[in-house]
Amino acid sequence: MFSNLRSCVRGVGSALPSRCVANAELVGKVDTSDEWIRQRSGITQRYVAGEGETTSTLATRAAEAALANAGLAASDIDLVVVGTATPDYTFPAVATQVQASLGIVHGVAFDLQAVCSGFVFAVTTADKFLRSGSNKRALVIGAETFTRILDWNDRTTCVLFGDGAGAMVLEARESDGAFASPGVIAARLRSDGRHRAKLYVDGGPSTTGSAGHLRMEGKEVFRHAVGMVTDVIQGCLDDAGCAASAIDWFVPHQANRRIIDASADKLGIPREKVVVTVDRHANTSAASIPLALDLAVQDGRIKAGDLVMIEAMGGGFTWGAALIRW
Template sequence: MTTLRSVVVGCGSHLPATIVTNADLSERMETSDEWIVQRTGIRQRHIAAPEETTAVLGTRAAQAALADAGLSGADIDLVICATSTPDHTFPSTATQIQAALGIETGFAFDQQAVCAGFVYAVATADSLIRTGAAKRALIIGAETFSRIVDWEDRTTCVLFGDGAGAIVLEAREGEGTTADRGVLSSRLRSDGRHRSKLYVDGGPGSTGTVGKLRMEGKEVFRFAVGSVTDVIADAFTLSGTTAEDLDWFVPHQANRRIIEASADKLGIAREKVVLTVDMHGNTSAASIPLALDAARKDGRIRDGDLVMIEAIGGGFAWGAALIRW
C-alpha cells in the first residue's frame, strides 16, 4: 500500500563569520578552556554581527538548502522557522524569510519549542504534507541566542552560539515500509511544570522586556538524560525499527556529556553519534539542522541512511523524529 512521505531533498546552513573561542571568553570573565570543555565539550561558538538578525541567518541557510535541492523559492508552499529569538514579536520570522526568498504563495509561521523547535517543525511539516496541505516545505532552525544570554553569568553565557540550518521536505509516494525515504515516525512531548529550570525572565505579556536566559544546569542535565529518551523509544516503536537499525543519531547539540549519556542509555553506539557542539556551542533550534548539514557535507549521512533527530528545550518540550535520508 502506497503512502505519502515527507522526503528530505535539500540541506543547508549558515554561520556568522565571528568565532569566539573559550580562550577569548577567559579574557573577559573568570573561566577557562579546560573548565568549559570538561563540562560541556564546547570549544568555540559563532556570534552574529549586529546586522545579522535571525531572519538574515535563516534566509541564508534557506538559500543554501534550496540550492542543494535544485529548487527556488517559487517551488515552496510552506515555510516554518523554529526559533526562540525572533526579529520581532510579530510578524513571524518565517514570513520575513518567505519575503526575502521571493515566495508569494503558500503560508509561513514560526514554531516555538526552544531547543526542540526544529524537531517540532519537522513533525508539523510532515503532518501537513501527509494531509496534502503542502507539497514542499522549507524547515528552518535559526537563532541569535547571544542576544538573550546574560554575559555576566559565566555558567550560561559560555554555552550558547548563533547560526541557522534548513532542510527542504518534498511530498513523495512510498511503499509504507521502513525502507521508504522520508520521515518514518515522530513523537513530541512537553511538561510545563519545569518552566523554572530553563526560561527567559521577560516577555511582552509579562515584563514588556526581552529578558535574559536563566537555567538550572544540573536539573536540566538530570531531566535530559533521565526522562527524554521516551520519545526516541516511541519513535523506534512507531516505525518498527530499533537502535541497531540506526545509521546516525543527530541530537540537539547542548552538552557532550548529555549526548553521550543519552546514546549509552538507548544502546546507540557512540560512533553513530554526530557531534558538532565543540564547533557551534548550543544554537538551540538551529543545532540539529547545522549538525545534519555538517554530516551531509563531510559524507557521513548518505541517501538511504536511517537518521534519528532528538532534542529537549525549555518548558520542558522534547521530541524525536526518525528519517530515512
Template sequence: SGFVYAVATGDLYIRGGLARRVLVIGSETFSRILDWSDRSTCVLFGDGAGALVLEAGEGTGGIADHGVLAASLRSDGVHKDKLFVDGGPSTTGTVGHLRMEGREVFKHAVGMITDVIEATFSQAGITAEDLDWFVPHQANKRIIDASAKKLGIAEQKVVVTVDLHGNTSAASVPLALSVAVADGRIKKGDLVLLEAMGGGFTWGAVLVRW
C-alpha cells in the same frame, strides 16, 4: 526542540495534502538574550541557523521509504522554571535573559530523551542497532553521550558538533545534520534519528530515511 517539532508538523502537512513542499527552518540569536555576567550560560550558547526541505514522494508506507518515517513529541510545563527566558517587554521593559539550572536540566534530560526515542523506535518497528546515524540536539557532550549509551547507540554513529557551534538551540539539529551531510557521513538511504529537547520542557524525536 522547535526544529524537530517543525519537521514533524511539516510532514503532517504533506501527508494531509495541505502542502507538497515544506521549508523547515531552525534559527536562533542567543546573543540577544544572554546575560553576559552569568558564566553558567553565556559561554555555552551560540547563534546559528539551518534549514531542511520536505517534499511529497511515492512510498509504500514501510521502513524502506525515504523521508519522515516516525515521530514522537512531548511537552510538560512542570519544569518550566529550569530553562526559560525571564522578563519581556511587558514586565521588565527588556527582551529578557536566558535562565537555566544546568544540573537540574541534565537530571531530567537523559530520561526524557531516551523515552521519546524508544517510543519512536517502537512506532517504526526498529531498534538502535538499525540506525545509521544519531543526530541529537547539541546541548552538551555529557547529555549526548549519556543518552546514546542508555539507548545502546554506538559512539561512532553519533554526530557531535557542539564543539564547533555551541548550543544553538533550534538551530543545533539542522546545523549538525548539514555538517554530517556535507562531510559525507550521512548518505542517501541512511536511517537517521533526529532528537531535541528545549525549555518548558518540550522534547521530541523524528526518524528519517535520508
C-alpha cells in the same frame, strides 16, 4: 485523512555568523577558563551574530543553501516553518521575513516556539501538512541568535550558547510505506510545563516589556534530559518496529557533550554513529540539529538510504524525536 504520502528530504543547508569566538576570548570577560568550559560541555568555540546579522538573515541564508542543495527554486516552496525562540521582532514571524526575502508570494509561513526542540517540532508539524496533501514542499528552518538574550555576567550560561541557522527541504512524495523507503517514518513530541523555572527567559512583552535573559538550573536540566529524550526515541523506534541498532546516524540536539554521550550510551548507540558539533557551534538551540545534519551530509557521512534519528529537549520543558529515512 492522511494518504500514502511521505515527507522526504530533498536538501539541507546552514548558515553561521562571520565571527567565531573561541573559549580563550571569554577568559577574563567572565570568571571561567577553557578547561572549565570543555570539561562541563565539550565546547571549544561558538559563533556570535554581529551587526546586520539577525535570526531572519541567518535563516534566509540557510534556506538558500538548502534550496541549492535540493536543486529547487524558492517558488517551488509552499510552506515555511521556522523554529526559533529569538525572533527579530515580537511580530511579524521570522518565517514571513524569510518568505519575503526569497520572493515567495504563495503558500503559508509561520514560526514555531519550542526552544531547543524547535526543529524537531517544526519537522513534525511540516510532515503533517505535507502528508495531508495541503502542501507540496516545505522549508523547515531552525534559526537562533541566542547570544542576544544571554547575561554575559553569568558564567554558567553565557559560555554555552551560540548563533546560527540550519534548513531542510521536505517534499511530499507517494510512498509504499515500507521501512526502507525514504521519508519521515515516525515522530514523538512531548511537553511538560511544570518545569518552566528550570530553563526560561526572565522577560517578555507581557511581563517586563523587554527581551530578558536566559536563566538555567543546569544540574536539573541535565538530570531530566537523558531520561526524557530516550523515552521519545524509544517511542519512535517502537512505532517504526525497529531496534536502536538499525540507526545509521544519531543526530541529537547539541547542548552538552555529556548529555549526548549519556543518551547514546543508554540507547546502545555506538558513539561513532553520533554526529557531534557542540564543540564547534556550542548550543544553538533550534538551529543545532539542522546545522549538524548539514555538516554530516556535506562531509559524506549521511547518505541516501541512511536511517537518521534526530532528538532534542528544550525549555518548557519540550522534547521530541523523529526517525527519518534519508
